[in-house]
Amino acid sequence: MPDEFSQRAAELIEAGRFLYQHGWVPATSGNFSARLSNGNLAITVSGRHKGRLTPDDIMLVDSAGKPLDDKRPSAEIQLHVQIYRRYEHIHAVLHPHSVNATLLSRLHSHCLVLQDYELLKAFAGIGSHECQVTVPVFANDQDISRLAAEVEKYMNDSHEPIFGYLIAGHGFYTWGRDVEETLRHIEAFEFLFECEMRLHGVISP
Amino acid sequence: MPDEFSQRAAELIEAGRFLYQHGWVPATSGNFSARLSNGNLAITVSGRHKGRLTPDDIMLVDSAGKPLDDKRPSAEIQLHVQIYRRYEHIHAVLHPHSVNATLLSRLHSHCLVLQDYELLKAFAGIGSHECQVTVPVFANDQDISRLAAEVEKYMNDSHEPIFGYLIAGHGFYTWGRDVEETLRHIEAFEFLFECEMRLHGVISP
Amino acid sequence: MPDEFSQRAAELIEAGRFLYQHGWVPATSGNFSARLSNGNLAITVSGRHKGRLTPDDIMLVDSAGKPLDDKRPSAEIQLHVQIYRRYEHIHAVLHPHSVNATLLSRLHSHCLVLQDYELLKAFAGIGSHECQVTVPVFANDQDISRLAAEVEKYMNDSHEPIFGYLIAGHGFYTWGRDVEETLRHIEAFEFLFECEMRLHGVISP
Amino acid sequence: MPDEFSQRAAELIEAGRFLYQHGWVPATSGNFSARLSNGNLAITVSGRHKGRLTPDDIMLVDSAGKPLDDKRPSAEIQLHVQIYRRYEHIHAVLHPHSVNATLLSRLHSHCLVLQDYELLKAFAGIGSHECQVTVPVFANDQDISRLAAEVEKYMNDSHEPIFGYLIAGHGFYTWGRDVEETLRHIEAFEFLFECEMRLHGVISP
Numbered sequence: 001m002p003d004e005f006s007q008r009a010a011e012l013i014e015a016g017r018f019l020y021q022h023g024w025v026p027a028t029s030g031n032f033s034a035r036l037s038n039g040n041l042a043i044t045v046s047g048r049h050k051g052r053l054t055p056d057d058i059m060l061v062d063s064a065g066k067p068l069d070d071k072r073p074s075a076e077i078q079l080h081v082q083i084y085r086r087y088e089h090i091h092a093v094l095h096p097h098s099v100n101a102t103l104l105s106r107l108h109s110h111c112l113v114l115q116d117y118e119l120l121k122a123f124a125g126i127g128s129h130e131c132q133v134t135v136p137v138f139a140n141d142q143d144i145s146r147l148a149a150e151v152e153k154y155m156n157d158s159h160e161p162i163f164g165y166l167i168a169g170h171g172f173y174t175w176g177r178d179v180e181e182t183l184r185h186i187e188a189f190e191f192l193f194e195c196e197m198r199l200h201g202v203i204s205p
Numbered sequence: 206m207p208d209e210f211s212q213r214a215a216e217l218i219e220a221g222r223f224l225y226q227h228g229w230v231p232a233t234s235g236n237f238s239a240r241l242s243n244g245n246l247a248i249t250v251s252g253r254h255k256g257r258l259t260p261d262d263i264m265l266v267d268s269a270g271k272p273l274d275d276k277r278p279s280a281e282i283q284l285h286v287q288i289y290r291r292y293e294h295i296h297a298v299l300h301p302h303s304v305n306a307t308l309l310s311r312l313h314s315h316c317l318v319l320q321d322y323e324l325l326k327a328f329a330g331i332g333s334h335e336c337q338v339t340v341p342v343f344a345n346d347q348d349i350s351r352l353a354a355e356v357e358k359y360m361n362d363s364h365e366p367i368f369g370y371l372i373a374g375h376g377f378y379t380w381g382r383d384v385e386e387t388l389r390h391i392e393a394f395e396f397l398f399e400c401e402m403r404l405h406g407v408i409s410p
Numbered sequence: 411m412p413d414e415f416s417q418r419a420a421e422l423i424e425a426g427r428f429l430y431q432h433g434w435v436p437a438t439s440g441n442f443s444a445r446l447s448n449g450n451l452a453i454t455v456s457g458r459h460k461g462r463l464t465p466d467d468i469m470l471v472d473s474a475g476k477p478l479d480d481k482r483p484s485a486e487i488q489l490h491v492q493i494y495r496r497y498e499h500i501h502a503v504l505h506p507h508s509v510n511a512t513l514l515s516r517l518h519s520h521c522l523v524l525q526d527y528e529l530l531k532a533f534a535g536i537g538s539h540e541c542q543v544t545v546p547v548f549a550n551d552q553d554i555s556r557l558a559a560e561v562e563k564y565m566n567d568s569h570e571p572i573f574g575y576l577i578a579g580h581g582f583y584t585w586g587r588d589v590e591e592t593l594r595h596i597e598a599f600e601f602l603f604e605c606e607m608r609l610h611g612v613i614s615p
Numbered sequence: 616m617p618d619e620f621s622q623r624a625a626e627l628i629e630a631g632r633f634l635y636q637h638g639w640v641p642a643t644s645g646n647f648s649a650r651l652s653n654g655n656l657a658i659t660v661s662g663r664h665k666g667r668l669t670p671d672d673i674m675l676v677d678s679a680g681k682p683l684d685d686k687r688p689s690a691e692i693q694l695h696v697q698i699y700r701r702y703e704h705i706h707a708v709l710h711p712h713s714v715n716a717t718l719l720s721r722l723h724s725h726c727l728v729l730q731d732y733e734l735l736k737a738f739a740g741i742g743s744h745e746c747q748v749t750v751p752v753f754a755n756d757q758d759i760s761r762l763a764a765e766v767e768k769y770m771n772d773s774h775e776p777i778f779g780y781l782i783a784g785h786g787f788y789t790w791g792r793d794v795e796e797t798l799r800h801i802e803a804f805e806f807l808f809e810c811e812m813r814l815h816g817v818i819s820p
Contacts, residue, residue, distance in 0.1 A: 027737040027802035049799075097734065099809050106731075106814065116311075118345060118375035119302065122232040128347050129374055140733060142743050169744055170733035184254075187232035194304050197813070198402070199311065321516070323550060323580035324507065327437040333552050334579055389459075392437035399509050403607070404516065526721075528755060528785035529712065532642040538757050539784055594664075597642035604714050608812070609721065 008034035008042040009058035011092075011179040016044075018183065019096050020051025024190065029097035029171065031074035034179055035084050039063040043080060046072045078148040083175050086155060090175045092182040097171030100193035104137075105166040107200060111136045112166065114192050122188035123163045124181060134158075135189075137166045164189055213239035213247040214263035216297075216384040221249075223388065224301050225256025229395065234302035234376065236279035239384055240289050244268040248285060251277045283353040288380050291360060295380045297387040302376030305398035309342075310371040312405060316341045317371065319397050327393035328368045329386060339363075340394075342371045369394055418444035418452040419468035421502075421589040426454075428593065429506050430461025434600065439507035439581065441484035444589055445494050449473040453490060456482045488558040493585050496565060500585045502592040507581030510603035514547075515576040517610060521546045522576065524602050532598035533573045534591060544568075545599075547576045574599055623649035623657040624673035626707075626794040631659075633798065634711050635666025639805065644712035644786065646689035649794055650699050654678040658695060661687045693763040698790050701770060705790045707797040712786030715808035719752075720781040722815060726751045727781065729807050737803035738778045739796060749773075750804075752781045779804055 002010070012032045019025045030050045033043035041061050044050065048057040059071040065081045067073060074080075080093045104112055112135040120126050120133055136154055141147040151165065163185055164174035174189060176182035207215070217237045224230045235255045238248035246266050249255065253262040264276040270286045272278060279285075285298045309317055317340040325331050325338055341359055346352040356370065368390055369379030379394060381387035412420070422442045429435045440460045443453035451471050454460065458467040469481040475491045477483060484490075490503045514522055522545040530536050530543055546564055551557040561575065573595055574584035584599060586592035617625070627647045634640045645665045648658035656676050659665065663672040674686040680696045682688060689695075695708045719727055727750040735741050735748055751769055756762040766780065778800055779789035789804060791797035 023806075026806045027734060027799045029734055029737070099806060099813070102732070102734075102806075102810055103813055116345070116374045117307070118372070119232060119234055119307075122234070129345050130347070140731070140744050142745070167733070169731045184232045191228075191231045191304060191307075195307055198304070198308055321550070321579045322512070323577070324437060324439055324512075327439065334550050335552070389437045396433075396436045396509060396512075400512055403509070403513055526755070526784045527717070528782070529642060529644055529717075532644065539755050540757070594642045601638075601641045601714060601717075605717055608714070608718055 004036050005040075005042055005060060006055070008036065008179070009055055012042060012044065012058055013053040013055070015094060015179055015183060016050040016053045019094075019186070020049075022098075022190070024096040024098040024186070025050040026097065030095050031076055031080075032094050033077075033080045033092070035063075035091045040068065041065070041080065041084065043073045043077060046074050076144050078144045079151065079173060082148040082152055083173070086152070087175070089177060091177060092179045093173065093175045094179075094182045094186060095171060095173045096186055096190075098190060098193070100190065100197050101166055101172040102169055103197055104193055105168045105170065105172075107197075108137050108166075112196065114196070117192055117195065119188050119191055122184055124176065124185075125161070132160075134160060134162060135164060135166055135172075136162065137168060140168045140170045209241050210245075210247055210265060211260070213241065213384070214260055217247060217249065217263055218258040218260070220299060220384055220388060221255040221258045224299075224391070225254075227303075227395070229301040229303040229391070230255040231302065235300050236281055236285075237299050238282075238285045238297070240268075240296045245273065246270070246285065246289065248278050248282060251279050281349050283349045284356065284378060287353040287357055288378070291357070292380070294382060296382060297384040298378065298380045299384075299387050299391060300376060300378045301391055301395075303395060303398070305395065305402050306371055306377040307374055308402055309398055310373045310375065310377075313342050313371075317401065319401070322397055322400070324393050324396055327389055329381065329390075330366070337365075339365060339367060340369060340371055340377075341367065342373060345373045345375045414446050415450075415452055415470060416465070418446065418589070419465055422452060422454065422468055423463040423465070425504060425589055425593060426460040426463045429504075429596070430459075432508075432600070434506040434508040434596070435460035436507065440505050441486055441490075442504050443487075443490045443502070445473075445501045450478065451475070451490065451494065453483050453487060456484050486554050488554045489561065489583060492558040492562055493583070496562070497585070499587060501587060502589045503583065503585045504589075504592045504596060505581060505583045506596055506600075508600060508603070510600065510607050511576055511582040512579055513607055514603055515578045515580065515582075518547050518576075522606065524606070527602055527605065529598050529601055532594055534586065534595075535571070542570075544570060544572060545574060545576055545582075546572065547578060550578045550580045619651050620655075620657055620675060621670070623651065623794070624670055627657060627659065627673055628668040628670070630709060630794055630798060631665040631668045634709075634801070635664075637713075637805070639711040639713040639801070640665040641712065645710050646691055646695075647709050648692075648695045648707070650678075650706045655683065656680070656695065656699070658688050658692060661689050691759050693759045694766065694788060697763040697767055698788070701767070702790070704792060706792060707794045708788065708790045709794075709797045709801060710786060710788045711801055711805075713805060713808070715805065715812050716781055716787040717784055718812055719808055720783045720785065720787075722812075723752050723781075727811065729811070732807055732810065734803050734806055737799055739791065739800075740776070747775075749775060749777060750779060750781055750787075751777065752783060755783045755785045 028049050031044045033041050042058050045057050045059050060068040065077040083093050114133045118129045164172050166172045174185045233254050236249045238246050247263050250262050250264050265273040270282040288298050319338045323334045371377045379390045438459050441454045443451050455467050455469050470478040475487040493503050524543045528539045574582050576582045584595045643664050646659045648656050657673050660672050660674050675683040680692040698708050729748045733744045779787050781787045789800045
């Protein structure tokens with residue numbers, strides 16, 4: 001019977017294959033993590049191709065993002081740590097890098113508002129299409145700690161739940177109770193991003 | 206030799222895999238049913254992922270939609286029941302949730318009219334491209350009985366045959382003599398929806 | 411060793427699978443044929459699903475299109491016969507039914523002119539991008555003999571070679587020395603149709 | 616243990632399959648090469664289908680492009696030779712022929728400038744999205760030696776590193792340390808080309 005780390009690693013490997021087949025993590029972009037019951041994280045090693053991950057491409061870090069083996073984690077690890085610190089019930093954070101997310105982040109400078117879509121019900125806790133889901137857009141920044149602080153500040157100031165955020169020119173982050181729920185969120189976001197991009201300039205929101 | 210319920214369930218499972226591969230039932234959206242010869246329905250259980258259905262994800266309900274086992278059917282079961290009650294020769298109802306159907310339902314507030322397409326001949330009983338096929342658009346509603354009554358009222362008032370309808374922001378419903386014919390209708394609708402979306406704003410109908 | 415009919419039938423079956431995977435023969439649309447050395451034709455039976463053809467879905471007709479077994483050929487058989495009669499070196503005719511072909515046939519009422527594309531060199535006999543390839547557009551017609559006469563008349567009047575034609579709202583026809591060359595022509599046409607559609611309204615030709 | 620030529624040939628065959636599945640080398644378009652440690656090149660034979668290459672479709676030429684066996688190399692071999700002569704560390708040159716590259720080369724007459732994309736970091740040596748990557752566009756020319764001289768002249772005159780170039784109506788060239796790095800460059804370029812095409816006319820750069 002595989003241990004908890006190996007199970008989560010296998011889920012992240014399979015998630016990478018799925019996301020790559022959809023074109024959502026091209027050219028080594030993207031990074032993925034899952035939280036173990038002791039608070040440590042399984043996370044993708046820096047620079048690996050996400051469509052062809054092997055167990056060697058997943059490493060162990062502590063809850064602050066400090067490596068517990070001799071590999072180097074994804075540069076954006078502090079964005080994962082920020083989410084886990086804030087939301088106790090979250091056990092997976094996935095960062096895909098799709099064309100639609102990239103395009104929307106260049107067309108909306110502050111946020112994207114999704115409404116009147118039945119598929120909003122795919123987000124944990126949403127029960128009707130008659131609601132608004134805000135997706136904030138953050139400026140891209142190679143200083144990831146500073147970017148993580150921006151995200152934290154936004155979440156402190158906002159009073160509505162969010163299910164993911166965009167980084168300008170850089171894909172999006174989403175999270176969930178486990179890898180499976182997080183993948184459902186990605187499928188929903190990608191569908192809605194595609195709708196929004198194709199409606200852009202056609203109807204006003 | 207499998208019984209009738211198991212045969213229909215196998216067809217719905219395979220339909221789910223097919224529709225999911227095309228991106229038409231993302232993130233647990235969509236629902237499917239088939240009518241048995243005794244009038245009972247095989248229908249997808251609520252909230253399951255339509256691309257990875259197993260026999261356990263298909264349940265039995267009576268002709269009014271009342272569960273005959275201890276599972277919970279798709280919330281939209283009354284839309285299936287309305288079609289079966291109205292059309293004796295119909296034995297399958299499929300509800301995919303595609304990007305093109307969603308977009309068209311936001312661009313057309315009452316109906317979409319399809320004409321001059323050879324592929325209209327894919328709909329049962331149509332023999333020439335020189336005809337009009339109307340696809341009504343209904344407002345989305347979390348009260349499914351009320352929505353089913355809207356559909357019934359439209360069908361009572363209209364004098365032309367329809368092969369499917371859109372629900373705003375929520376995909377479309379189509380039906381057929383069996384699962385195979387219904388899948389042919391879906392392929393035809395998706396092709397025509399793609400054409401209409403890409404012609405939108407380019408030529409006037 | 412399979413006979414000539416069986417070999418050609420196997421090629422048409424494989425072509426159907428290939429074209430269907432690309433979405434170019436949805437919902438039983440399209441039809442395919444190959445000419446045998448004795449002048450008879452192997453052609454798809456009417457109404458079959460082109461992505462799931464079996465040997466039973468390919469039948470034998472004579473050079474005028476008269477069935478030599480008890481099946482019913484594709485309704486558009488006279489369009490195949492017209493091409494074989496006219497061009498002695500042609501041994502395959504394929505009719506896919508793609509979104510891009512359908513859209514272009516509604517945007518261009520007489521013809522589409524392709525130029526300045528390196529990929530024009532994929533057409534048999536073209537050696538440079540510095541040329542024009544005209545793709546005529548014919549009005550759709552359920553009277554196939556009349557439509558075949560229109561095509562014949564166009565070819566009699568025109569002095570430039572053509573490699574395929576569009577039927578309004580109804581896909582396109584192309585042909586070649588054998589099935590393999592005809593598939594290369596389809597790949598080239600589909601690529602060029604996609605380019606033309608996406609440039610439509612963006613640059614003037 | 617396979618020799619160096621066979622290893623490189625296997626990588627080019629696999630690259631062809633990958634690129635063809637994405638629709639980036641339709642209808643026998645495209646050509647690929649890899650440099651061996653003795654300076655000779657493994658390169659695709661002229662006119663072969665790039666999605667179904669076999670070892671017989673890869674041939675050996677010397678560093679000037681002269682055939683070392685009795686096959687005929689891709690007509691564009693001098694474009695490969697120019698890159699290898701100029702950049703000692705480059706060991707693979709791939710030329711895909713995608714729709715997006717073709718479209719952009721018709722919309723931009725001199726060059727395309729990519730900026731503010733995180734994915735620019737996929738190019739060897741780029742460490743931040745805060746940079747500009749220029750992709751020059753050369754006029755198409757059936758005289759490949761003249762075209763290679765144009766490329767050489769551009770590279771002599773320009774002071775910034777480039778990672779690939781477009782030929783009008785004719786796809787693009789990119790290169791890398793090995794086949795794997797070059798494929799990463801293609802994935803990044805295709806993603807960025809798709810973004811640029813879909814933003815064209817929507818925002819000004």
